[in-house]
Amino acid sequence: MCGRYASSRRPEDLAGIFEIEKWEPEETLEPDYNVAPTKEVYAVLDRPLRDSDDRRPVRQLRRLKWGLVPSWAKTPEGGARMINARAETVHEKPAYRRAFAARRCILPADGYYEWVTGKSERDLEVEGRKKRPRKQPYFVLPADGSVFAMAGLYEFWRDGTLPDEHPQAWWTTCSVITTEAETTPLAVAPADGPFVLSDIHPRMPLMLTEDRWDAWLDPARTDPDDLRGLLAPPPPGLMRAYPVSTAVSNVRNNGADLLTELSGPEEGTLF
Numbered sequence: 614m615c616g617r618y619a620s621s622r623r624p625e626d627l628a629g630i631f632e633i634e635k636w637e638p639e640e641t642l643e644p645d646y647n648v649a650p651t652k653e654v655y656a657v658l659d660r661p662l663r664d665s666d667d668r669r670p671v672r673q674l675r676r677l678k679w680g681l682v683p684s685w686a687k688t689p690e691g692g693a694r695m696i697n698a699r700a701e702t703v704h705e706k707p708a709y710r711r712a713f714a715a716r717r718c719i720l721p722a723d724g725y726y727e728w729v730t731g732k733s734e735r736d737l738e739v740e741g742r743k744k745r746p747r748k749q750p751y752f753v754l755p756a757d758g759s760v761f762a763m764a765g766l767y768e769f770w771r772d773g774t775l776p777d778e779h780p781q782a783w784w785t786t787c788s789v790i791t792t793e794a795e796t797t798p799l800a801v802a803p804a805d806g807p808f809v810l811s812d813i814h815p816r817m818p819l820m821l822t823e824d825r826w827d828a829w830l831d832p833a834r835t836d837p838d839d840l841r842g843l844l845a846p847p848p849p850g851l852m853r854a855y856p857v858s859t860a861v862s863n864v865r866n867n868g869a870d871l872l873t874e875l876s877g878p879e880e881g882t883l884f
Contacts, residue, residue, distance in 0.1 A: 615697055615763070615789045615818040617861065618725040619646045619752070619872060620655060622760065624674055627721055630760055631657045631826065636674035646871045648722075649864045650680050650696045656767060656787055658718040659830040670832050677718075681788035682770040683708045689770060689784055698766060700792040700819055700844040704837040709788065712766035714835045719821060720765040720789060723872070724754025726861055727814045729807060749878040750861050751813055755820075756800035756853040764790040764819040764829060764844070792819045792846050801853035805877060810852060820847045 621644035624636050648654060656677045659670040681695040698709045729749050755761055770784040794810040794817040802808045810817055821829055821843075828834065829843050855874040860866045 614727070614814055614816040615725050615791055616650065617864075618648045618761075618763075618818075619723040620644070620648050620721065621646060621723055621869070622721060624655070627655060627657070627674055627760075631674070631719070631721070632672060633657065633674045634672045635662060640674075640676045642676060644869075645867065646869055647861055647864055647867045648679070652679055653677065654679050654720060654787065656718040656720055656765060657762075657826075657830065658716075658767060659832055672830070675785070677767055677785045677787040679788075680786055681708065681712070681766060681768050682784055682786045684711070684768055684770055686770060689772070689786075695788055697791045697816075698788045699816075700764075700790050703766070703790060703844070704841055709766055710837070712768045712788075713840065714837055715832060716767045716769075717829055717832075717840075718765045718767045718787060719826060719830065720763040720787065722761040722763055722818075724752050724761050725763075725818055726750050726752055726857070727817075728862070729813045750857050750859060751807070751854045752857045752872060752874075753810065753813070753817070753852055753854045755851055757851075761818075762821045762823075762826065764821050766790065790819045790844070791816045792844070793817075795846065795849055795852065797849035799852055799854055800850050801855075803855055803877070807854065810854065813854065819844065820851070822847050822851075 624641055653676045656675050659672050661668045662671050679696055682689045695708055703709045703713050729751060765787050767787040772782050775782040794815055796809055796811045798808055807813050825843055834840060856878050859879050861871045
């Protein structure tokens with residue numbers, strides 16, 4: 614699962630990392646250390662430029678709303694629930710399959726937050742029988758400090774109640790693809806655990822290593838069977854995790870202090 618993440622890199626930095634050819638300064642977002650569903654987020658995508666006769670795909674940095682609204686949806690209300698798409702079924706689910714074939718993106722992040730809970734409750738969540746209560750939050754990020762490139766999908770939705778020239782006539786929304794959490798040891802783990810990501814949560818965002826970026830973003834690749842090969846988890850041993858303040862559990866809290874590493878779980882929370 615991915616329900617919150619941090620994204621603090623400047624567009625100039627992202628442009629260099631992802632070899633961005635086009636981004637609009639007026640679309641600059643402030644650093645966000647508590648990105649939550651329905652917020653606007655950065656997305657890297659390959660697509661012809663708007664209002665251009667040149668149909669060559671251009672790598673762009675765009676602002677999208679987190680929570681995918683399928684093009685066929687009658688209203689956008691369901692977008693807040695479509696923040697994650699499972700790698701195992703993304704090619705066949707009606708809400709995601711068209712975007713998977715034609716509109717893939719990368720959602721750059723510093724890392725993501727996850728809340729640890731007891732094993733019995735995790736087992737129930739996997740079975741879909743109980744919603745997991747949030748307890749001690751952990752921040753998960755690449756151990757080498759590189760960008761966390763989350764595999765994503767994006768979609769366009771037309772609000773038929775508004776005229777074409779209205780600035781909100783078109784919505785561009787996105788979803789994070791998730792996969793099974795790693796069961797191998799973290800590259801850097803807290804002294805008292807958890808020592809593997811699956812001990813925190815059974816799911817994790819699908820991180821794309823740099824060697825997969827071009828293939829994932831290539832709009833010419835549309836064969837679902839071919840694309841499914843890109844959904845393989847990254848090599849093990851790339852991630853670290855550490856406990857952070859429970860302040861991140863309140864979406865109104867936002868600041869670099871949310872990423873401060875704690876020496877252990879906060880009082881009243883348990884691993």
